[in-house]
Amino acid sequence: MNDSNLDSKQRLAIYRRMVLCRKFEERVYYLFLEGRLPGTVHQSAGQEASAVGVCSALAEGDVITSTHRPHSHAIARGLPVKSLMAELFAKSTGCCRGKGGSMHLGDLALGMLPAIAIVGGGIPLATGQALAFQYLGKKNIAACFFGDGAANIGTFHEAINMGAIWNLPVVYICENNKYGASTSVEKVMKVEHVSTRAAAYGIPGMTIDGNDVEAVHRAMSSAAERARGGRGPTLLELETYRFSGHSRSDPGHYRPQDEVAAWKQRDPVGLYEKALTDHGVLTEEAARQISASVEKELDEAVKFAEESPSPAAEECLSDVFA
Amino acid sequence: MSSPETQIPAAQTTARKLTMVEALREALREEMRRDDRVILIGEDIGVEGGFGGAFTVTLGLAEEFGHRRVIDTPISEAAIAGVAAGAAAGGLRPVADVQYGDFLFIAMDQLANQAAKLRYMSGGKISVPMVMRAPVGATTRGSQHGQSLEAFFTHVPGLKVACPSNPYDGKGLLKTAIRDDNPVIFFEHKLLYGSKGARKEAGGVEVLGHVPDQEYLIPFGQAKIARPGRDITIVANLLMVHRSLQAAKILAERGIEAEVIDVRTLVPFDWDTVAESARRTRKLMIVEEDNLTGGWGAEVAARIGDVCFGHLDAPIRRIAAPDTPVPFAPIMEKFYIPSMETIVATAQELVSNY
Missing domain, CATH: 3.40.50.920 (Rossmann fold)
Incomplete structure (x- = not known):
């Protein structure tokens, strides 16, 4: 991590954000088990380095698009955890006022389009956001998250090609977590790396260790700089792994135990904690303090969500049209 | 809902006779002159020496507004609709275009799941002011270039649907559609266009109509x-x-x-x-x-x-x-x-x- 330009303060902020993502998902897991949250949930524990590494390279006014697995993206982008938790509780104080839920977390004013839960559906939208930035002469970029599954849907091809031919300020970020629901990526893709497909659009593509947050940050920083400078999109493939099943009800029996164990050895939060400790950036005491402050933030978020009012049933009828 | 300001009865105005194509083109031109955020995005709409979209509606607009605002795309209907929706959420007012309405099925996810629902899913925080223009109607082109698709879109909450029958309505409704803060699916009938030259449609019906010189808009929801x-x-x-x-x-x-x-x-x-x-x-x-x-x-x-x-x-x-x-x-x-x-x-x- 010596070749990174991050200072200690930034590193600790990144670490804290990753811990927040992890502990948020742990809370959500137990809240679901206790039956306190409606609906379903697609958890992202294990993918914190990708979410935080990408978003730590963004500037104010940049916009991310996300997927049906958006919790860490939203936290990494800096949306208030209270408003995210309240949305999961289906409360009117949620970031989508109870109309979105887990799969549509977002707040455009804070730099995140409501997450798009149709696989690949957000890729054209991110490209359109980038078109608006370019047209309006803004120096902002769109960062478009999607999974390995989305690399095989038509909008991937259509939208990345458009982003490429118009040199749009967008970075396409494939979080390759090796499985589309229960289907191994090897069964549905002949090429080893999604990033090689960048060649088909004449843009740079690279595969990065998606569990190394500073490697992600570096790759995203240079892709973002390129996009901001008018030189067009990059396709980043971040290799990572989700520790949970696909969704709430999935125990993940299709994944070999030794594979899961090997990836858990490469837990992105643990890896970064060790790296920071080894480099003297993080002390045991500081780690404890960060953990405690995150727990407190989550306690407050859950309390806020529980005490928030539910929307009136009739609010179902509003917000269809502007 | 945006509320249009004026509606001038045809009788009180200078009478001109225009085709639907000319009326729609005039609506686009006026709105593009009025509002720099209005852009056109579609296939074959601004190519030099081309035909101005499948039925010539955008002919000449690239010459006036340039390719920054009249954007030719690859044959990628899903991305055309989705990029328009994303750009609309990002502050532009795109008018997207497909050559035949039948191709909207390719773009259906972007229209029905994304454009139509972004506002609702966001709890009312996002607007998607885009227009999707699409020619419909059977004109001896068979099963994949002649369908009428209104019902598919009237069924999707969050989409508005316009379907003018004459040049006067076409111009007034298209201007209203562009100013509307919601996604509007704008259906145009191939036999009502009055396209000229090589794009002339056999069997066209009463294609000329009175269109006033003065600016006017026609409110949505008024039969x-x-x-x-x-x-x-x-x-x-x-x-x-x-x-x-x-x-x-x-x-x-x-x-x-x-x-x-x-x-x-x-x-x-x-x-x-x-x-x-x-x-x-x-x-x-x-x-x-x-x-x-x-x-x-x-x-x-x-x-x-x-x-x-x-x-x-x-x-x-x-x-x-x-x-x-x-x-x-x-x-x-x-x-x-x-x-x-x-x-x-x-x-x-x-x-x-x-």
Whole structure:
């Protein structure tokens, strides 16, 4: 991590954000088990380095698009955890006022389009956001998250090609977590790396260790700089792994135990904690303090969500049209 | 909802006769001059030496506004719709375009799941002010270039649907669509375009219409009584307005005064005008070029039947295309599209028997 330009303060902020993502998902897991949250949930524990590494390279006014697995993206982008938790509780104080839920977390004013839960559906939208930035002469970029599954849907091809031919300020970020629901990526893709497909659009593509947050940050920083400078999109493939099943009800029996164990050895939060400790950036005491402050933030978020009012049933009828 | 400012009756203005294509082009040009956020995005719309979109609507606009604002795309309908929606959420007012309405099925996720729902899913925080223009109607091109698609889109909450039958409405409604803060699906009928040169459409219908010099807008949700009458109400859109008006002339010769209502927009729908007319004439029929089952006319029949039950003297009758794909052979296509003769016979039957 010596070749990174991050200072200690930034590193600790990144670490804290990753811990927040992890502990948020742990809370959500137990809240679901206790039956306190409606609906379903697609958890992202294990993918914190990708979410935080990408978003730590963004500037104010940049916009991310996300997927049906958006919790860490939203936290990494800096949306208030209270408003995210309240949305999961289906409360009117949620970031989508109870109309979105887990799969549509977002707040455009804070730099995140409501997450798009149709696989690949957000890729054209991110490209359109980038078109608006370019047209309006803004120096902002769109960062478009999607999974390995989305690399095989038509909008991937259509939208990345458009982003490429118009040199749009967008970075396409494939979080390759090796499985589309229960289907191994090897069964549905002949090429080893999604990033090689960048060649088909004449843009740079690279595969990065998606569990190394500073490697992600570096790759995203240079892709973002390129996009901001008018030189067009990059396709980043971040290799990572989700520790949970696909969704709430999935125990993940299709994944070999030794594979899961090997990836858990490469837990992105643990890896970064060790790296920071080894480099003297993080002390045991500081780690404890960060953990405690995150727990407190989550306690407050859950309390806020529980005490928030539910929307009136009739609010179902509003917000269809502007 | 944006509320349009003006509507100038054609009679009070300088009369010019334009084709639908010219009227739509003028609407685009005026709105692009008025608002720099309006951009056009579609296939073959601004290519030098090209044809200005499949039916010449955008011809010449790239010369005036440049390729920054008239954006030619790859053949990628899903991305055209989605990029337009994303750009709309990002502060632009894109007018997207497909060459044939049939291609909207490729873009269906982006229109029905993304553009239509972004506002709702965000709890009202996002607006998607985009227009999706699409030519519809059977014109001897067979099953994949001739469908009428209104019903698919009227069914999606969050989308508005416009379907002008004449140049005056086309211009006024398109300007309103561009200024609307919601996604609008804007259907144009190929036989009403009046495209010229190599893009001229055989069998075009009354393609010229009065369009004032002065600027005007036509509000959404206001149907027009295209011909007043006391004996029966005929509700129609697009080409079927013209077929219904022709039928009304024949019916008048036989002593039956049919009232023809041009719906102009399907979402929002002007329920009041249709219900008032149906109560007055006590008989209602609906004419559409879409397939019968689940067409927009079914919704009109159900709702008007509900609110006008005691005022109707006859069953509500629907005339629509049969439940088949659009055929190619002209003799079959003629059979497929609701004809003036069928409208006359149905109206006569309702008036005589009830």
